[in-house]
Amino acid sequence: MKQRIVIADDDLTMRSLVSVRLGLAGFDVLSAENGADALTLIRSKQPCAVLLDVRMPGGGLETLDVIRADPATRELPVMMLTGERDPSTVVSAMGSGANDYMIKPFHPDHLLERVTRMIEAPAQKRETAAPVKTAPSRPVWEL
Numbered sequence: 010m011k012q013r014i015v016i017a018d019d020d021l022t023m024r025s026l027v028s029v030r031l032g033l034a035g036f037d038v039l040s041a042e043n044g045a046d047a048l049t050l051i052r053s054k055q056p057c058a059v060l061l062d063v064r065m066p067g068g069g070l071e072t073l074d075v076i077r078a079d080p081a082t083r084e085l086p087v088m089m090l091t092g093e094r095d096p097s098t099v100v101s102a103m104g105s106g107a108n109d110y111m112i113k114p115f116h117p118d119h120l121l122e123r124v125t126r127m128i129e130a131p132a133q134k135r136e137t138a139a140p141v142k143t144a145p146s147r148p149v150w151e152l
Contacts, residue, residue, distance in 0.1 A: 011037040012128065013054055017047035017072065018062040018090070023113070027060060027090070030117040031124065044072035051082055058128050063091040063098060070102060077106040086127045090120070 012035075016027045019042050028038040039054055041047040044067020051059060059076065061069035069089055076082045088109040089102045099110050108127050111120065 011035060012058075013037045013039060013056040014058045014060065014124065015039050015041065015047055015050045015054070015056045016060045016090070017041040017044060017065060017067075017069070018060075019043065019065040020062070023062070023090075026117065027120065030121055034121050034125075036124075043067040044069065044075075047072055048075055051076065051085070056085070058086040058088070058124060060088045060090045060124070063089055063093040063102070070098075070105060073102065073105050073107060086130070088124065088127055090115075 014031055014036050016024055016031075016038060017040070018024050018027075021042075024040040024042070028040055031038045039050050039056065041050055043065055044061075047059065047061065047067070050056070061072055063069040069091065073087055073089070076085055076087060086108045087106070088111060089107045090111050090113065091098075092113040093099075094112055102110055108130070109123055111123060
């Protein structure tokens with residue numbers, strides 16, 4: 010089964026570009042033009058990642074807040090994909106729990122790399138979070 014991604018952006022051209030590039034890479038891409046529709050898709054289709062525009066109806070940051078507040082979606086990887094370059098917006102998005110922040114315009118291959126890395130990161134985190142058995146530590150002076 011294909012991994013599913015939701016893109017929410019009010020720009021049809023941007024949604025199409027992202028859908029085509031990620032679709033060619035094997036992802037099932039669902040698109041929404043506002044935050045409310047994105048949340049509906051997220052809840053019903055359970056994607057592996059979400060891409061949000063900051064400046065869209067319903068607001069990307071507001072949509073991110075709803076995603077992070079819901080226990081069912083709290084750990085969902087979210088990338089802010091936006092033309093918003095204001096450093097305070099970047100800080101706000103990352104402080105609200107965005108996993109990545111990519112500024113438009115971008116190269117479609119760079120988008121694919123970062124989306125793939127973002128999706129793989131939680132799996133790597135779970136693998137490294139498992140308890141590791143090690144020998145008892147000794148003080149450095151005994152080595």
